[in-house]
Amino acid sequence: MPTDTRKRLGAHYTPAGLARFLARRVARQVDGPVRVLDPACGDGELLAAMAELAPDAEFVGFDLDADAVAVARERLPGARIEQGDFTEIGETLPAAAFDVVITNPPYVRTQVLGGAAAARLSAKFGLRGRIDLTHPFVAMAPRLLRPGGVLGLLCSNRFLTTRAGANVRELLGDRFAVREVFDLGDTRLFDAAVLPAVVVAVNAGDSDGADSRCDDSRCDDSNSAQSAVALFASAYQVDGDAPNGDLFDALTADADSNVRVNNRAFAVSVGTLARGTPDQPWRLSTPDRERRHLAVRERTWRTLGDLARIRVGIKTTADPVFISDQWDRLPPARRPEPELLRPLLTHEDVCAWRPPGPPRARVLYPYLDLPRRAVVDLANHPRAAAYLNLHRERLASRHYLTAAGREWFEIWVPHRPTLWRAPKIVFPDISPEPRFTVDRSGAVVNGDCYWISVPELGAGAGGGSGDSDDLAHLVLGVANSEFGARFYDEVCGNRLYAGRRRWITQYVARLPLPDPATPAAREIIRVARLLAETPDQGLLPHLERAVRVAFGQAD
Known part of the structure; x- marks a missing residue:
């Protein structure tokens, strides 16, 4: 695909190893998926990874790129793979029709979408502020999943920490029980300059998403009790030596570690998900970190933002x-x-x-x-x-x-x-x-x-x-x-x-x-x-x- 077309469509196809990792994490949360949807299937890598684990499932995929659709159809005979814009097609699909939605939404920023398209999507999906296509894809998933169905999301890790990502954090907190978050940082699993994250979450149906959401408006991002259910792990490159190993094994281990992959060393941190209100970042929590943060809060006179404009x-x-x-x-x-x-x-x-x-x-x-x-x-x-x-x-x-x-x-x-x-x-x-x-x-x-x-x-x-x-x-x-x-x-x-x-x-x-x-x-x-x-x-x-x-x- 030409570079300008790839940028316009936000097409960064999922590497096979990462697709298998996400499929395995999704499969842990669902018992025998019957229907699996990828709303931006590209060449079918995520659906193919799910098919290895659940060959008898029914697979549905959509994508804007005709060439990618052709490849996906060849890889997944019998699957329903169609060309089209899922932000338009998705609302025509029946509600609660899928057991799994697994997706790597297009990495399209607001400035590439254009003001008119961004305004249309904001109005359609009730979004606010600066958006990218991750937001509408996540917004559509709860309606399409049955209660207890699983969302496997691969997207930019920017949603974890930035103001622009507050829409996604709020949607996930309101509509899902978040089970796992993996911040893959600068692991360079994609050819493009993308810092990815993986989220595995269960559709809460009509409930309040009783995973790790803090409903008390007075709570802050230090409330670790709210995050006990969700695993949070991150990997970032560091200097120095480390034993050779498997990055995905390290991310799902019980303790922090350093691992060398393709001649680069990564520090892998493992804990639970801590978060407060949607405007606050999602972060990794451990008992030691929470003790440190409590001591800091008790001794904080002002924050810098309290004193002056930055x-x-x-x-x-x-x-x-x-x-x-x-x-x-x-x-x-x-x-x-x-x-x-x-x-x-x-x-x-x-x-x-x-x-x-x-x-x-x-x-x-x-x-x-x-x-x-x-x-x-x-x-x-x-x-x-x-x-x-x-x-x-x-x-x-x-x-x-x-x-x-x-x-x-x-x-x-x-x-x-x-x-x-x-x-x-x-x-x-x-x-x-x-x-x-x-x-x-x-x-x-x-x-x-x-x-x-x-x-x-x-x-x-x-x-x-x-x-x-x-x-x-x-x-x-x-x-x-x-x-x-x-x-x-x-x-x-x-x-x-x-x-x-x-x-x-x-x-x-x-x-x-x-x-x-x-x-x-x-x-x-x-x-x-x-x-x-x-x-x-x-x-x-x-x-x-x-x-x-x-x-x-x-x-």
């Missing part, structure tokens, strides 16, 4: 036009006026602790230096006007910008220019390790980073400027520590390939902070200030111990 940097939607480190090479008549060229911090400029050096790049920032956002008059900046007019066709083609009543030469996501003057905490969007620092240069922050105004920290705590600076170093101390990284992994858990983490608002906002008046917090602030002033790595053990003491994690 903002993403600017997004121009035309970076080659607005961002450059070669402005001085332009002809003088087309070199934008210096007051419009502002230093720009990117992820390449940010490291933990130490203030960023002079940024490599500058951004053409077409706004007046005022407390409110006010676009410049190009008549007063003829050199910038000459430069921008060279790129007018590209900039004016951003119809979403002009439709919002903005000028054709603006950037899409700016901020009020005066906000940049105050000290700010800056950190990259994506990084294997935490890289939080304080910038006092007044530089603009690029969209590959997030930032927090230091004065807002003090305002959020009800203090003054001195309190703000102390709080900034308290944030640095906790966020850059081993504790901060472990908290992220255990509570937020949105990891990418090669151990990279997403340091975005919804996760960073949950970072706990101890009471700044306590001795342990004062020690964190003291050591964090020293680390911001000197590269002395010998200070790190002192910092780590102070953070552990502050949250009751000391040895």
Whole structure:
């Protein structure tokens, strides 16, 4: 299948080994399936895996790709395999007609679907927010399964942790008894850059889905009693050695392990599913983790999100036009006026602790230096006007910008220019390790980073400027520590390939902070200030111990 067609259809066919694993886990939950449906069957791999376990079952499959349908029909003689859009066909099928729905829905994002298609599916299936095709496929499954029927779902693991995945988490929690969740992380079981997850769940029929759902609105993601039924296991690549083994065996073992598969080592963690309200991530729970989390909650004064707004940097939607480190090479008549060229911090400029050096790049920032956002008059900046007019066709083609009543030469996501003057905490969007620092240069922050105004920290705590600076170093101390990284992994858990983490608002906002008046917090602030002033790595053990003491994690 051509690459562009594959992307449009979201077609990433299930590897045979993964298909057999999912089929085996589904078969454990159902007694002799009679009718099996795959609503996006592709070349029939999942149905073929089920047929190995239940050869006498009746198999039904649908797919948009005619070539894939032909292959599936050849592999599964006697099965009903049809070409068509299941989001339309599914509602014509009789209710409670299937014992098993096993599916790898198309990996199609909202921007590929298009606004009209996304709006249609949202209205049709009662979904909200940003969606992909996983949502409608899961939404249709309860009606098609008999009570006690089994859903075997293979999808992107993003649904476990992101806000966009809240629809799927809520559907599974309301309509199913979740039995098993496997976060397959960066195991690279697909040829494409897909981080998959597997969910096995039993249709609860008209009940409330009495698996691990927390119906008390006061509950939080630490309530392990609600997750006792569901197995949760995850696998992520790690450095170092490990014994050769079978990844799927490790995922279904009784204890954590490291295993080497195809010359790569994976850390496999095994526990139970912990979750609270749908807006909270699903995560792995163990008794040790819950004890740690309880101690942290008891010693948390505020979360970072309680104190200040966490903002993403600017997004121009035309970076080659607005961002450059070669402005001085332009002809003088087309070199934008210096007051419009502002230093720009990117992820390449940010490291933990130490203030960023002079940024490599500058951004053409077409706004007046005022407390409110006010676009410049190009008549007063003829050199910038000459430069921008060279790129007018590209900039004016951003119809979403002009439709919002903005000028054709603006950037899409700016901020009020005066906000940049105050000290700010800056950190990259994506990084294997935490890289939080304080910038006092007044530089603009690029969209590959997030930032927090230091004065807002003090305002959020009800203090003054001195309190703000102390709080900034308290944030640095906790966020850059081993504790901060472990908290992220255990509570937020949105990891990418090669151990990279997403340091975005919804996760960073949950970072706990101890009471700044306590001795342990004062020690964190003291050591964090020293680390911001000197590269002395010998200070790190002192910092780590102070953070552990502050949250009751000391040895």
